Amino acid sequence: MRSTVYQRDNVAAWDVARPERASRVAGVTMAGFGVRSLTALRMVPHPALTMILEFGAGQPIVDDAAGGQQRGSLVAGLGFGFGGAVLARGENVVCVQVRLSPLIARAVLGASPADLQGAVVSVDDLWGREASRIRERLGEVSSWEERFALTDALLARRNEAASAVDAEVAWAWRRILTGRGLVRVDSLAAEVGWSRKRLWSRFRSQLGMQPKLAAKLVRFDHAVHRLVAGEGAARVAADGGYADQSHLHRDVVAFTGVTPTTVAGEPWLTVDDTAWPATKHPPKARHERLGDR
Template sequence: MHTFTHGQALWDVACPRRPSPVAGVTMAGFRVRDLDTLRMVPHPAVTLLLEFGADSPVLDCAPGRQQRGSMVAGPGFGSGGAVRARGENVECVQVRLSPVIARAVLGASPADLDGAVVSLGDLWGRESSRICEQLGDVSSWQDRFALTDALLARRHEAGPTVDPEVAWAWQRIVVSRGLTRIDGLAAEVGWSRKRLWSRFRSQLGLPPKRAARLVRFDHAAHRLVAGEGAARVAADSGYADQSHLHRDVMAFTGSTPATVAGEPFLAVDDIAWPSRGATAVPHVAGDLRLGRRRSPLGGHPLT
């Protein structure tokens, strides 16, 4: 268990001792006595929140709209900076799912989330409350992670997979940190642009260009949190200039690069997700360039 201090915020953070057996899954445990208006920053993964504490976390998503308890949100959730999390005595396991495996684990495509957040009970029914009860019944975080891993592995094994061409295109975007030439992906897998764009959007929840933009933003935002200057980050992350970075950060978060550099949602990552830069995405069956299968691709980092 680690302690994360950010201003007046004090969180207990737990990490699994070993990687998940399901490639594309990472998780962390949080215990927060007073979660005071945390801005949600978009991330290139599907977020699964399993709560089991004395009180339920609350997401204020829009004027008059809230979501409580265990929930799931699609990649890029929180764009615009309008979503805030709050609560008292919050205890939860937060899971980040690569969009490539999210459809199998959730039993629904990330596209069905449409960039929003939904109650996990609406997707899983009784299984949602059952896993939360089990998490609350054990006292060890490592046991909680093992329970969560077993559930995710079982659902992943039984669920539908995405097209290998789509998985490969996502992998290229992630490995390049959002800088791969998007218009060339279709030709590399031997599909038409229309077919790849349609399948990518329907299976992963966002179109390729937005996926690349989100991955690039995530990489840049974490460099800002690490203390690097905006001009250097813009130059190294594929932005035309510092103003371009500023516009992208504003679009995703509703705030400036200087403000994002101090966001607790991002600052906690070094503790909660220590292997964030080395987390494997699911393996693709083979090299699909020009429609020809070659040697298997290895795992690559999910930013």
């Protein structure tokens, strides 16, 4: 299925493609993008690693907060873009974008999520000649379904040599996801039968982020998608586990560098409803309010 998403200026069109079937690899979702002109797209933190496999006439360029720059196919770590100072640009960019669960990232990428937190690296640096081969093959086929199938086969093959995450760490991550970040993170260790120090250490070393920050990221992700859907900040704050609207405002600014009003129009988020329709974020009926624990 294909559709077109326009940026806020209604000038640069994004061609967006979605796979007809889910990936064979649990923890992988994909979308295809064709972008004629991309200027200063703010990258918004997301509770998954982001991999971009480009194969078009142009290359995506990512400028980070420290003045660094990355071109071409890349991988961005969990929560990459924190603070809103990471911008993407490019002309005539065509790519497959993969969202990768941190539970399978080490196996698929060959690098620990902990080494990628807050960073973006070249796929060439991670995969060597295999990165060039997949780029060539993606450019040789004529349909998005073939491109998705090629990408999925590659990820499935790499995932076969899985470097397993501890079952307790995986459970804690899934608990944070299913709870939409609204979990008492101090109780996670007790629930898996580990000490707090052990869980925090293993979680950080294997997934690249401490449980408390992971929960804040997941909660933020659900909140901003509700803002994008047009819900009011006061309602989102009340339903999203924030102490009040000011608390939501502070979190959004911390993660994105802009206010809730502005973030609702960010193209990186507004495209999600088209590119990743299976990951919509409907509000939950009830939950407890957590504040900043």
